Amino acid sequence: MILYTMMPHEQVFPPEEGAVNQVMVSYNGIPIMAELTENHEYRVVRVMSTDPNHYMEPTCLPGSTFTLS
Secondary structure (H helix, E strand, O other), rough: OOOOOOHHHHHHHOOOOHHHHHHEEEEEEEEEEEEEOOOOOOOEEEEOOHHHHHOOOOOOOOEEEEEEO
């Protein structure tokens, strides 16, 4: 996509407000974007892997929670 505009980059693509608590973690060797909850657990936001089999893991479904021990 080519976007010709005189507007500043920040105005065209505003920063995501929900991405403040998100971190990249590796859970069972699968790279995951997760956010830390109040219970000191991680909630899966998205799977960042390029392996299609990682998307079939039931522990890595978006919305599921896990702890890193």
